[in-house]
Amino acid sequence: AESGGRVFASPSVRRLARELDVDLASVDGSGPSGRVTEGDVRSAAEAAEAAEEAESSRPRNVEINGESATEKRD
Amino acid sequence: MVVGDIATGTEVLVIGAGPGGYVAAIRAAQQGLDTTLVEKDAYGGTCLNYGCIPSKALITSADLAHQAGHAEEMGIHADPVVDMSQLRDWKDGIVDQLTGGVEKLCKANGVNLIEGTARFKDENAVRIAHGGEGQGSETIEFEHCIIATGSRVIQIPGFDFANEQVWSSRDALAAETVPDDLVVVGGGYIGMELSTTFAKLGANVTVVEMLDDILPTYESDVARVVRKRAEVLGIDMHFGEGASGWREEDDGIMVTTETEDGEENEYYADKVLVAVGRSPVTDTMEIENAGVEPDERGFIEVDDFRRTEVDHIYAIGDIVEDTPMLAHVASQEGIVAAEHIAGEPVAFDSQAVPAAVFTDPEIGTVGMTEEEAEEAGFTPAVGEMPFQASGRALTTGHTEGFVRIVADEDSGFILGAQIVGPEASELVAELALAIEMGARLEDVAATIHTHPTLAEAVMEAAENALGQAIHTLNR
Amino acid sequence: MVVGDIATGTEVLVIGAGPGGYVAAIRAAQQGLDTTLVEKDAYGGTCLNYGCIPSKALITSADLAHQAGHAEEMGIHADPVVDMSQLRDWKDGIVDQLTGGVEKLCKANGVNLIEGTARFKDENAVRIAHGGEGQGSETIEFEHCIIATGSRVIQIPGFDFANEQVWSSRDALAAETVPDDLVVVGGGYIGMELSTTFAKLGANVTVVEMLDDILPTYESDVARVVRKRAEVLGIDMHFGEGASGWREEDDGIMVTTETEDGEENEYYADKVLVAVGRSPVTDTMEIENAGVEPDERGFIEVDDFRRTEVDHIYAIGDIVEDTPMLAHVASQEGIVAAEHIAGEPVAFDSQAVPAAVFTDPEIGTVGMTEEEAEEAGFTPAVGEMPFQASGRALTTGHTEGFVRIVADEDSGFILGAQIVGPEASELVAELALAIEMGARLEDVAATIHTHPTLAEAVMEAAENALGQAIHTLNR
Ligand SMILES: Cc1cc2nc3c(=O)[nH]c(=O)nc-3n(C[C@H](O)[C@H](O)[C@H](O)COP(=O)(O)OP(=O)(O)OC[C@H]3O[C@@H](n4cnc5c(N)ncnc54)[C@H](O)[C@@H]3O)c2cc1C
């Protein structure tokens, strides 16, 4: 999403990114020439949330009956 | 505690009611914060009282009179005379209306107004000394503070503004008569705006500038358009000379200058206007008591939210390091600070800060120049449209200058624009929006622009950068 | 075949060199197509020769002289006199420069230019009759044709433009003297632009309009600002009256009008200007031979690519059904047609077609009104900023009018804008881009606008729609 070290996104999208705690520079823009859109920011936020949920709901690597439990992945 | 010093509390205290402070205060109040605004002098600050507004009023009148007197080509015969006292009344009336408006708007939005000078007691309280003698003082405790104390004119050795012959920009804007001969020290934007104005009002104007061109912060081909026109207006410009002093003569004064090589020159005048810049006002409010430390030049360092090193104390406007000393920057910073205090997801992240110079013709710039784009790692695609090829420009009689757009060759994103010519200050608005929106050359080129307008030149410049201009030959 | 009638071929034939045709031809040539442009009268068409450009030149001069003569408030004392013959020379010089420029640009881009009148032989060839007697004709075979024959003024019964007392807009723009008394039939934009101009040049102007207001295609509060100013300029407006005839009097003429109820009125004048509209020129080129059939009013129906019912024949500009008769629309349609022929992925899909009226003050509109937004199923959020509250407007002395922005409440997307006031024609450009970019109120509000400019009023109107304006009270 960067060109010359700069992210191209409208002011309202930049504000939304701050609101949803999304780092614009890490978002792949789907707009023309990679411009970051509202949809891109929302997807990034959802993805981050999902990852976080996965993180917190992931079963610990505990030993069950002497066997290592596998990681839960979606 | 002296009599009358009762401590009251406020969620947000704003110090200074210029375009930074009053905007911050109104926005803070709009966000539901209990807000207090303290001002020691006049609502609207430098901008409304001694800067942007009175200067533009004088420019309009001087320009209209001058234009009408020089329009034989379009069939107009007139010999306009400008009555300075009427012009001053008109200008003062505008200032009064606007400053009165600021006061009303503050009140209507629920901002508490206090007149007086604020000084920090500590990082959570200021003492406010009210106007005249014996008017007492009060202490205000705050949760958050926004400092917006602005700037003052820089004085140079040997030129004391206390002398009636030595003018600051403020004195020039309050002039009762037009001097026959005026020397202007400094060819920056304030110096050039005022030189143009007084030249049009009939003064013989001499500009003395230390550097080798006027408007040194602008590209040389931009400054050149203004310089050429200033020459036509009879303004006498001397570069590479610094003002070294002045003395009274029979009938006026003699201003002396010195070149780097020590060569001296003398210019006769009635008044000398010193316009060499402004410095931040951060040394009169005991800011150290709040734990905030300005840099050696007096500017305050802030983060993206305009917070100082003390988290709950913000600084905005002319006192801020790194952002240009402009009214609209002050206002935007005020909005950011106020909304940040209110917990809004805001930041000072403007990609494009426009700036205008109200010379003849005007300059309007925003974002990067070609050189800056290169330095930032872009491969610039540049397009130009001279106003000489614009139908609208021809029909207004103002055809000097051009619109230049700088974009990134690969992506097409617009990075900046430099406009010099008629209404440049207005035309730059579209490009500021274009940059903020992440618009590409194609977007501006495909947007229908009304015919015949100067704004078409913006579209043409974009098309020129794309190699498909209709009204200019493509590079 | 008559002597000199040799058939040549071209990939793209463009008929008519107005702002539709010449732009189409240049763009087609830029796309590498072999392009021929035929024009029977003058390069630049109505717009450059008899419309947009000469009218704006007269407006500028009349306005400057009038302003300078009415600026005592800002201290200016002047009694400007306008020399009409000098003014005409200036105006004609501008027209010559621009039409000469069009010719040069066509040539520089490789467009073949032919002077003459085109008539269709069939759907792949036109015969071109050259200028004067005996100059012969030639046949051009084309693969694609773009028809851009423009419009002509509408004549009403009893008012024959052959009489020297009866003026078309073209006659008015070529006036050698300013009539003492002028009756203008029609209060549309051309009628009002010219009424204002002649009033400022010193004529006693009477406007007669059949409908109940001037500028009937604009919202009433927009038209009202112009009407009030026209009243101040001394223009006498009569509504609900149609011009029924005129007769010679001792020293001038008497124009008679009739109301719907049959009531008659008479207005004395030296000239009567009939400005009741324009109709498409599609009846003089034997268009039926090409298989294209205009509607009963003469307009041609086209698709998104400006193709007529005959696939390889395009129509653009004033002859097109449904799009407004404006120069910039003609040009955009020309670009679309040319690029479509070249196989580019283009379409006439502008979301926002701006329009301007160069009255005093100006009008600039783009996109939807509040009512249109409602009809289209949006819930409009509307914001306004009166110029009376704009610092820049005050300093220019022009404070009538307002900026209004219409957006969609839910999404914030900007849908339209109506501006009436100083530089409205220029200010609308930013909003056209905003609409095309899909900008929201928030985007315009968050974009820094230079202080002090009229463009700040655009930002304020956006903030007002968001309920967070600084310089107006929020609804
Ligand atoms: C001649 C001239 C022309 C200009 N033209 C333009 C222009 O066209 N466009 C543009 O953008 N900018 C222009 N400027 C610059 C513009 O005026 C400033 O950038 C702007 O005013 C900065 O706003 P601010 O709120 O930071 O400070 P200021 O406007 O300086 O306001 C600061 C306020 O704080 C008050 N204050 C200071 N200390 C205290 C205290 N301790 N207690 C209480 N109150 C205090 C002061 O009295 C003052 O009212 C011009 C300046 C000048 C001099």
Ligand SMILES: Cc1cc2nc3c(=O)[nH]c(=O)nc-3n(C[C@H](O)[C@H](O)[C@H](O)COP(=O)(O)OP(=O)(O)OC[C@H]3O[C@@H](n4cnc5c(N)ncnc54)[C@H](O)[C@@H]3O)c2cc1C
């Ligand atoms: C007084 C006035 C003021 C106006 N002001 C504005 C304004 O401010 N802004 C705006 O947008 N619009 C304005 N207009 C409208 C504008 O002029 C038209 O919308 C525009 O000119 C349309 O362009 P066009 O290319 O379709 O046709 P035209 O400009 O009419 O050009 C058509 C050309 O085709 C030629 N032609 C016709 N038939 C043939 C043929 N058979 N063979 C060869 N050549 C032929 C004609 O000679 C003419 O040159 C104004 C109009 C008038 C009258």
